[in-house]
Amino acid sequence: MYWNNRYENGAIWGTEKCPSAVLAQDCFREHSARNILVPGCGYGRNSLYLVQKGFNVTAFDISNIAIEYAREQSNKLSLNNLMYVVDSLFEPNLLKEKQFDGIYLSNIIHLFLEEQREQLLDIMTSLLKPNGILAFSVVSIYDKGNYGHGEEVEPNTFMKHKDKLLHCYDEQELHTILEPNYQIIEKRLHTQVELDPSGETEELNLWFVAARKK
Numbered sequence: 001m002y003w004n005n006r007y008e009n010g011a012i013w014g015t016e017k018c019p020s021a022v023l024a025q026d027c028f029r030e031h032s033a034r035n036i037l038v039p040g041c042g043y044g045r046n047s048l049y050l051v052q053k054g055f056n057v058t059a060f061d062i063s064n065i066a067i068e069y070a071r072e073q074s075n076k077l078s079l080n081n082l083m084y085v086v087d088s089l090f091e092p093n094l095l096k097e098k099q100f101d102g103i104y105l106s107n108i109i110h111l112f113l114e115e116q117r118e119q120l121l122d123i124m125t126s127l128l129k130p131n132g133i134l135a136f137s138v139v140s141i142y143d144k145g146n147y148g149h150g151e152e153v154e155p156n157t158f159m160k161h162k163d164k165l166l167h168c169y170d171e172q173e174l175h176t177i178l179e180p181n182y183q184i185i186e187k188r189l190h191t192q193v194e195l196d197p198s199g200e201t202e203e204l205n206l207w208f209v210a211a212r213k214k
Helices: 002-007 019-030 045-052 064-076 114-126 171-178
Strands: 035-039 056-061 082-086 100-106 128-139 151-154 157-161 164-167 182-195 201-213
Touching (some): 019 100, 019 128, 019 201, 045 056, 056 064, 114 128, 114 171, 128 182, 171 201
Parallel strands (some): 035 056, 035 100, 100 128
Antiparallel strands (some): 128 201, 151 157
Protein backbone atom coordinates (compact mmCIF):
# COMPACT_ATOMS: atom_id res chain seq x y z
CA MET A 1 0.00 0.00 0.00
CA TYR A 2 1.31 3.46 -0.97
CA TRP A 3 0.63 5.10 2.39
CA ASN A 4 1.98 2.25 4.49
CA ASN A 5 5.19 2.50 2.51
CA ARG A 6 5.34 6.25 3.19
CA TYR A 7 4.58 5.94 6.90
CA GLU A 8 7.20 3.25 7.46
CA ASN A 9 9.55 6.23 7.66
CA GLY A 10 7.72 7.57 10.73
CA ALA A 11 6.61 11.19 11.11
CA ILE A 12 7.41 12.10 7.51
CA TRP A 13 6.04 15.65 7.83
CA GLY A 14 7.22 16.25 11.38
CA THR A 15 5.00 16.67 14.41
CA GLU A 16 3.97 20.30 14.01
CA LYS A 17 0.29 20.94 13.23
CA CYS A 18 -0.71 22.16 9.77
CA PRO A 19 -1.61 25.86 9.41
CA SER A 20 -5.09 24.81 8.29
CA ALA A 21 -5.63 22.97 11.59
CA VAL A 22 -5.28 26.29 13.42
CA LEU A 23 -7.76 27.92 11.05
CA ALA A 24 -10.14 24.97 11.40
CA GLN A 25 -10.15 25.01 15.19
CA ASP A 26 -11.00 28.72 15.14
CA CYS A 27 -14.02 27.98 12.93
CA PHE A 28 -15.10 25.00 15.01
CA ARG A 29 -14.94 27.04 18.20
CA GLU A 30 -16.79 29.99 16.69
CA HIS A 31 -19.63 27.71 15.57
CA SER A 32 -19.75 25.59 18.76
CA ALA A 33 -18.59 22.38 17.05
CA ARG A 34 -17.31 20.02 19.75
CA ASN A 35 -17.21 16.52 18.25
CA ILE A 36 -14.80 16.49 15.33
CA LEU A 37 -14.00 13.85 12.70
CA VAL A 38 -10.54 13.83 11.09
CA PRO A 39 -10.51 11.52 8.03
CA GLY A 40 -7.15 10.63 6.53
CA CYS A 41 -5.50 11.61 9.81
CA GLY A 42 -2.13 10.02 9.05
CA TYR A 43 -0.04 9.68 12.19
CA GLY A 44 -2.16 12.18 14.09
CA ARG A 45 -0.33 15.48 14.32
CA ASN A 46 -3.48 17.54 13.61
CA SER A 47 -5.75 15.28 15.67
CA LEU A 48 -3.52 15.76 18.71
CA TYR A 49 -3.61 19.52 18.23
CA LEU A 50 -7.42 19.60 18.10
CA VAL A 51 -7.72 17.42 21.20
CA GLN A 52 -5.31 19.66 23.07
CA LYS A 53 -7.54 22.58 22.11
CA GLY A 54 -10.44 20.89 23.90
CA PHE A 55 -12.31 19.10 21.11
CA ASN A 56 -13.51 15.50 21.14
CA VAL A 57 -11.85 13.87 18.14
CA THR A 58 -12.44 10.68 16.17
CA ALA A 59 -9.70 10.18 13.58
CA PHE A 60 -9.11 7.47 11.00
CA ASP A 61 -6.69 6.49 8.28
CA ILE A 62 -6.39 3.59 5.86
CA SER A 63 -2.79 3.00 6.97
CA ASN A 64 -2.54 0.72 9.99
CA ILE A 65 1.10 1.78 10.38
CA ALA A 66 0.07 5.43 10.71
CA ILE A 67 -2.69 4.59 13.20
CA GLU A 68 -0.34 2.48 15.33
CA TYR A 69 2.05 5.43 15.52
CA ALA A 70 -0.80 7.83 16.32
CA ARG A 71 -2.09 5.61 19.13
CA GLU A 72 1.39 5.36 20.63
CA GLN A 73 1.64 9.14 20.76
CA SER A 74 -1.82 9.64 22.27
CA ASN A 75 -1.25 6.89 24.85
CA LYS A 76 1.85 8.71 26.07
CA LEU A 77 -0.37 11.70 26.83
CA SER A 78 -3.20 9.63 28.41
CA LEU A 79 -5.85 11.34 26.29
CA ASN A 80 -9.45 10.18 26.77
CA ASN A 81 -11.17 12.38 24.17
CA LEU A 82 -9.34 10.98 21.13
CA MET A 83 -10.18 7.77 19.27
CA TYR A 84 -8.17 6.38 16.35
CA VAL A 85 -9.61 3.88 13.85
CA VAL A 86 -8.18 2.08 10.82
CA ASP A 87 -10.77 2.74 8.13
CA SER A 88 -11.28 3.72 4.50
CA LEU A 89 -12.20 7.17 3.24
CA PHE A 90 -14.63 5.68 0.74
CA GLU A 91 -16.14 2.92 2.90
CA PRO A 92 -15.97 4.20 6.49
CA ASN A 93 -17.91 1.26 7.91
CA LEU A 94 -16.98 1.86 11.53
CA LEU A 95 -18.29 5.41 11.36
CA LYS A 96 -21.29 5.29 9.04
CA GLU A 97 -23.85 5.38 11.86
CA LYS A 98 -22.35 8.51 13.43
CA GLN A 99 -22.60 12.19 12.67
CA PHE A 100 -20.25 14.93 13.78
CA ASP A 101 -20.35 18.66 14.54
CA GLY A 102 -17.27 19.26 12.42
CA ILE A 103 -15.05 17.49 9.90
CA TYR A 104 -11.46 18.48 9.10
CA LEU A 105 -9.58 17.19 6.05
CA SER A 106 -5.97 18.28 5.70
CA ASN A 107 -4.70 18.01 2.11
CA ILE A 108 -6.87 14.97 1.33
CA ILE A 109 -9.54 15.87 -1.21
CA HIS A 110 -7.07 16.90 -3.92
CA LEU A 111 -5.47 13.42 -4.04
CA PHE A 112 -8.18 11.89 -6.24
CA LEU A 113 -9.83 12.01 -9.65
CA GLU A 114 -13.07 13.96 -10.10
CA GLU A 115 -15.45 11.02 -9.59
CA GLN A 116 -13.72 10.02 -6.36
CA ARG A 117 -13.62 13.62 -5.13
CA GLU A 118 -17.37 13.89 -5.62
CA GLN A 119 -17.91 10.58 -3.85
CA LEU A 120 -15.69 11.63 -0.95
CA LEU A 121 -17.53 14.91 -0.51
CA ASP A 122 -20.88 13.08 -0.48
CA ILE A 123 -19.60 10.72 2.23
CA MET A 124 -18.31 13.60 4.34
CA THR A 125 -21.65 15.39 3.97
CA SER A 126 -23.47 12.28 5.22
CA LEU A 127 -21.21 12.18 8.30
CA LEU A 128 -21.86 15.82 9.19
CA LYS A 129 -24.79 17.03 11.28
CA PRO A 130 -27.09 19.74 9.89
CA ASN A 131 -25.36 23.11 10.37
CA GLY A 132 -22.10 21.24 10.96
CA ILE A 133 -18.80 22.67 9.76
CA LEU A 134 -16.70 21.13 6.99
CA ALA A 135 -13.15 22.51 7.04
CA PHE A 136 -10.45 21.46 4.62
CA SER A 137 -7.27 22.45 2.79
CA VAL A 138 -6.52 21.71 -0.88
CA VAL A 139 -3.82 22.67 -3.38
CA SER A 140 -4.58 25.82 -5.38
CA ILE A 141 -3.87 26.61 -9.03
CA TYR A 142 -1.41 29.20 -7.70
CA ASP A 143 0.92 26.49 -6.41
CA LYS A 144 3.81 26.94 -8.83
CA GLY A 145 5.57 23.80 -7.65
CA ASN A 146 2.65 21.50 -8.49
CA TYR A 147 0.27 23.16 -10.95
CA GLY A 148 1.19 22.12 -14.48
CA HIS A 149 3.87 19.64 -13.39
CA GLY A 150 3.63 16.06 -14.63
CA GLU A 151 1.00 14.44 -16.84
CA GLU A 152 -2.38 16.20 -16.79
CA VAL A 153 -4.76 13.25 -16.40
CA GLU A 154 -7.89 15.41 -15.94
CA PRO A 155 -8.40 19.18 -16.07
CA ASN A 156 -6.13 20.72 -13.39
CA THR A 157 -5.18 17.23 -12.14
CA PHE A 158 -1.54 16.21 -12.46
CA MET A 159 0.59 13.12 -11.84
CA LYS A 160 3.80 14.79 -10.67
CA HIS A 161 5.01 11.87 -8.55
CA LYS A 162 4.48 8.16 -9.23
CA ASP A 163 1.16 6.90 -7.82
CA LYS A 164 0.23 10.32 -6.41
CA LEU A 165 -2.33 12.59 -8.08
CA LEU A 166 -2.78 16.27 -7.24
CA HIS A 167 -5.85 18.26 -8.26
CA CYS A 168 -5.37 22.02 -8.15
CA TYR A 169 -8.44 24.13 -7.33
CA ASP A 170 -9.47 27.55 -8.52
CA GLU A 171 -11.91 29.67 -6.55
CA GLN A 172 -14.90 29.01 -8.82
CA GLU A 173 -14.55 25.24 -8.47
CA LEU A 174 -14.71 25.52 -4.68
CA HIS A 175 -18.05 27.31 -4.97
CA THR A 176 -19.31 24.82 -7.56
CA ILE A 177 -18.62 21.73 -5.46
CA LEU A 178 -19.91 23.17 -2.18
CA GLU A 179 -22.82 25.49 -2.80
CA PRO A 180 -25.51 22.86 -3.43
CA ASN A 181 -25.17 21.61 0.16
CA TYR A 182 -23.06 24.19 1.98
CA GLN A 183 -22.71 27.87 2.76
CA ILE A 184 -19.06 28.93 2.56
CA ILE A 185 -18.14 30.88 5.70
CA GLU A 186 -14.40 31.24 5.16
CA LYS A 187 -12.09 30.89 2.17
CA ARG A 188 -8.46 31.98 2.03
CA LEU A 189 -5.10 31.16 0.51
CA HIS A 190 -2.20 30.19 2.75
CA THR A 191 1.17 28.46 2.51
CA GLN A 192 2.49 25.29 4.11
CA VAL A 193 6.04 23.92 3.98
CA GLU A 194 6.28 20.12 3.66
CA LEU A 195 8.46 17.33 2.29
CA ASP A 196 7.26 15.95 -1.05
CA PRO A 197 7.37 12.20 -1.87
CA SER A 198 10.94 12.54 -3.16
CA GLY A 199 12.07 14.01 0.15
CA GLU A 200 12.47 17.56 -1.16
CA THR A 201 11.12 20.53 0.77
CA GLU A 202 8.26 22.30 -1.00
CA GLU A 203 6.11 25.30 -0.18
CA LEU A 204 2.50 24.47 -0.92
CA ASN A 205 0.04 27.19 -1.90
CA LEU A 206 -3.27 25.99 -0.47
CA TRP A 207 -6.86 27.00 -0.09
CA PHE A 208 -8.38 26.80 3.36
CA VAL A 209 -12.15 26.51 3.22
CA ALA A 210 -14.77 26.27 5.94
CA ALA A 211 -18.42 25.71 5.05
CA ARG A 212 -21.65 25.16 7.00
CA LYS A 213 -23.90 22.30 5.96
CA LYS A 214 -27.35 23.49 4.95
